[in-house]
Amino acid sequence: MAMIEVHELTKRYGMATLAVDRLSFSVARGEILGYLGPNGAGKSTTVKMLTGIIRPTSGTIHIHGQDLAKHSISAKACMGYVPESGGLYESLTAHEFLQLVGRLYQMEDALIDRKIREFLKLFSLEEYQRQRLAGFSKGMKQKVLIAAALIHNPEIIFLDEPLSGLDANTMLMLKEMLRDLAKQGKTIVYCSHILEVVERLCQRVIIINAGKIVADAKVEDLKSITAQPSLEGVFKQLTMAEDAAALGRAFSKVVTERP
Amino acid sequence: MIIWATLAKHMGIDYHQYRHLLIASIRMDFRSNNWQPGHGRPSAIPPLLINLSAYSLFSLLILFVMIANFRLGILLSILFTMVSLSLVIMIEFGATIINPYDFQIIGARPVSSRTYFAVKLSNLMFFVSLYTLALNILPALAGAFSPGSAVYYPAIHMAATLLAAFFTAGSLAMVYGVMLKLFNPERFKDIITYCQIVLSIIIFSGYQLIPRWLSDIRDMEAFSSFWLMLAPPIWFFRIVDLGLGKYSVGNVAGTLIGLTATTLVCTGLLSSLSLNYAEHIARLMVTRREKPPKERTGWAMRLKARLQQRLLPNPQERAIFGLIVQMFRRSRFIKQQFYPNIGMNLAIFAVNLFGNTGADPYAPGAGRFSFALFVPMITFMILTNAVFSLIPYSDEYSGRWIFDVAPLVNKRQIVTSVKKAILVFFFPATFLLNFLLFAYYWPIGDALYHAGFGLIVGLVFLQIGAFFLPALPFTRSATKGSTSANALLTSLVMVFCTIVFVVLQVLSLRWQGLTGFFALSAGLLTLAAILNARSNAAFAQKSLFSSEREGVF
Structure with missing residues (x-):
């Protein structure tokens, strides 16, 4: 049974910014979904829509079989959310x-x-x-x-950069806890930039870029399709237009610039 | 408890959530959230207590009026309550309704829009009640001993003023709510800041005009005029009259209008605005600015750079100056709090311009100082007081770490930059408005030196204000009442100074003409220079950085 069903989800900010463009996907019970994308790709906007914090411009979200727009209170009651910032x-x-x-x-x-x-x-x-x-x-x-x-004890857990600021021991504990919760049937949506963790923790990964899904598959499948040895390589291939090494050198030049 | 829960359920509010959220919100408001690692102990006296104490002191003035003229005292009490609360709500408490700061926390929880709004509105009403109590408890008790009063007068007085306060708060919340519904979030944020000016002009003008108009009315029966029934303070005044057993058609009608209007405003808010409140707030939270920044031409940039080099020779000064200017230009949080002060100043000008019959109202004679000097004194006082009260606070205070890591070597340059920013961006406009106001009535020369004298007094206020600058710019989170408390303390000192200046003038009546003007101006400029050095030194002595404070976490 799909615990989260997203259909044609779109979010516009004013007329100029299309943050999320017609996303459709579903997440099954007990699944840990990695939700990845470069900065400004629309990850946090998607999570905010899925948790009912902001309303989508168009499209539908079903949480545990309930339409989030129509039954927001009961849908929210079965979800937990760790925001990227603030929230206290x-x-x-x-x-x-x-x-x-x-x-x-x-x-x-x-x-x-x-x-x-x-x-x-x-x-x-x-x-x-x-x-x-x-x-x-x-x-x-x-x-x-x-x-x-x-x-x-929520059925669905949304985590937006949950490891931010945590020490190594707590990170290990949290990862084990998430695996255990998934085994017990909890559905987890995990947003992060730490690709090694996502690779080890998540069974499936969605990568978005400029508001659109560019990949939605199991980690191993993605690696074999793109012929990359790691999720980092997959991510780079799908989302990075420029050479990282050249960009790094350009940054270093700016840092050391003298008057 | 069961009755409240049933009533709340009937209104679509989850009473259990409402109760706990309200308790938490009030608890947070009474705590200083400026306690940070390295800040030592949290503030012992919350800003709210300072405000409430100050308001109780102000109520003594009403009490004295009440002793002299019972019915005038009642009206003044209601009027002062409504105006004070309007200004407090606009400057600080309005944010309770329109600030989406906690929607990130509540938005993902199973809390309905109505419950969320009811908490916000109740929080506002709680503080409105506290302010009303502080403003009215002494006059209410004194009223019981006035001739023509009754033993139960305090109860009637408090009921009428609380109703007036709820009506005021509800009306302002309604204005915000309607704008929230009508305009898109981006425009709303801009419009609300400009509306603050208009509202403060209306409220402050009314506050200035009504006492003048009242002073012309010796016979309080003049309140039976039909047109006066349009003024909300009169409705609540009628409630007191009716409570004292004065049965008349006017009193019954006024009471009915007051009760109906308050009920309509409060229930209207809950029924219409609360339904989509969470959605509006969420839109406010995520809205982005689409307006591209204005491009400056080459010569304008060069001129600006050259002026900055002259005025601010040190990069540290330029940094602080630039931060202040950008925050006052762009931060809606600061604009919302600062603009009502501009509105107050404009109201003072407007009242003096249009509140007279067209004849010279001050009759200064040739080169003689006059009562009119209160106008520039008050306007410069309001201005400097507002800026110094606001500068420590920002909703972007989390950026304060930059001051802790940057090698700021000269603390004096920080306060100097603040003073220069005020001098460059606020003083010329205030001087010009003062000059134009005087020039409307007087010869240019008289207008110029009266406005000039105001400017010099403003310079003294600028230095006094600097003594009350408690922290680095925009490094503190604004707890409820913090700006007002800061402003109250500073303004008390400035009001004292204004009185001293007036006394000085009265004493120096023999120094008339330009000689007197130059002599007094030179004295005040010397005082400003001394205070400048002292306030810079005092600021440099303050513990401003985390490393200078005790109690590192």
């Missing part, structure tokens, strides 16, 4: 923020408290739970965001 009330403490999120999902206070305790323990944040998020490091904030996305 920094004046609240970690405990207060997670408690608020749990309550918004109509969870019982006892269950919320138990989950908060366990999450914060797993993320080594126990001693900071009564401190305001404004004082947290980037990695600590990211851990709170991840906990907030998972606290209500």
